[in-house]
Structures are given as C-alpha cells and as structure tokens.
Amino acid sequence: MNALSLIAQNAGFLPTRGSIMIDFVAAAMFGIILVLAVSIYLVRYRRMYQVHKWIQIITGVVLLVAVTAFEVDVRFFTDWEALAQPSSFSSGTVHGLLYFHLLFAIPTPLLWIYVIWHGITKFPNPAQPSPYSQTHIFWARLAAIGMLLTAITGWVFYYAAFVA
Ligand code: HEM
Numbered sequence: 001m002n003a004l005s006l007i008a009q010n011a012g013f014l015p016t017r018g019s020i021m022i023d024f025v026a027a028a029m030f031g032i033i034l035v036l037a038v039s040i041y042l043v044r045y046r047r048m049y050q051v052h053k054w055i056q057i058i059t060g061v062v063l064l065v066a067v068t069a070f071e072v073d074v075r076f077f078t079d080w081e082a083l084a085q086p087s088s089f090s091s092g093t094v095h096g097l098l099y100f101h102l103l104f105a106i107p108t109p110l111l112w113i114y115v116i117w118h119g120i121t122k123f124p125n126p127a128q129p130s131p132y133s134q135t136h137i138f139w140a141r142l143a144a145i146g147m148l149l150t151a152i153t154g155w156v157f158y159y160a161a162f163v164a
Helices: 003-009 020-045 049-077 080-084 091-105 107-122 133-163
Strands: none
Touching: 020 049, 020 133, 049 107, 080 091, 080 133, 091 107, 091 133, 107 133
C-alpha cells in the first residue's frame, strides 16, 4: 500500500483514519439507536403501534442497504487493516475487538429480519396488541439489546483501529 492510496482511502468525514463508508456507518449507528429508543417509547408509553411498525420497517430496510454497501466497501475497496496500522493498540487487540463486535453484529441483523417479518405477518393490520404480543416483546427486546451492543462494540473497535 503506497502513501497516495492510503490518503485516497482515508477520505472519511470524521477526523480519524476511517474511510468514508466506515465513518458513515459509525455515525449512522447513533441515529439508528436514537430512532429505536423513540420507537420503543412510542409503542410502550403512547400506544402508537402503527408508527412503531413503520419506523421499524424503514430503519430495517435502511440498515440492510447501509450494511450491504459497507460490506462491499470493506471487502473489495478499503484495506481497513492498512488504515488501522498506525494504531497504538496491537494488531492482536484490534482483531480481538473486531471478533467481539462480530459476535453481536452477525446475529443481530438476522434477529431483526425475524422480528420484523413475524411482526408484519402475526400482528393484525393495522398493528395492535394481540396474542402474539408476548412473543414479540421477548424477541424484539433481544433484537433491540443486540443492536445497542452492536453499536457499542463497533464504536470501541472503531476507536482502537482508527482513532488511537
Ligand atoms: C426489529 C424490529 C422491532 C423491534 C426492535 C421492536 C421492539 C419492540 C419492543 C421492545 C416492544 C415492547 C415495548 C414494551 O416494553 O412494552 C414492542 C412492542 C410492539 N411492537 Fe415492535 N419491534 C419491532 C418491529 C415491529 C413490527 C414490524 C411490528 C409490526 C406489526 C411491531 C409491532 C409491535 C406492537 C403491536 C407492539 C405492542 C405489543 C403490546 O404491547 O401488546 N413491532 N416492539
């Protein structure tokens, strides 16, 4: 990797070594977590079932598109290991943090697809409480916690690889 291509790759918008897609996903996770918190507040305390349903479907689709773009970027275009090279953490630590992040980042989207699909097919339309509620609440809470842990472990990895 020569210096010029390292600079070209390093064109993220945060003052770090992240590429534009890596910066975008790291920043977008703030938005996703915020919107998720609002969506759960609205369904739990305001009984806005239909609004909750559409917020979850839209954020689910946005996440799917963003994660696909991110995967294509990191697998084919951006050599993230070169960008992480100057980190003050060892390569072993950075890779360990990545694997810890993947522990949450891989199952969580699968859980989201499951929760959204069953939500659409098993709740009445328009959405409202039903005998399916208890099952949804169990898996949906797990899906929400999984997303929060994906974001937190992702930021920790981002810090170690591209900031420190
Ligand atoms: C990954 C996507 C989703 C997540 C993370 C999620 C999260 C949640 C959570 C945490 C609750 C329980 C709030 C509480 O503690 O009382 C809830 C309730 C509910 N959700 Fe979702 N949800 C998702 C998708 C959907 C979809 C697609 C529908 C479509 C119909 C839906 C319909 C409902 C309804 C009707 C309730 C109220 C259940 C009741 O209180 O009886 N959710 N959701």
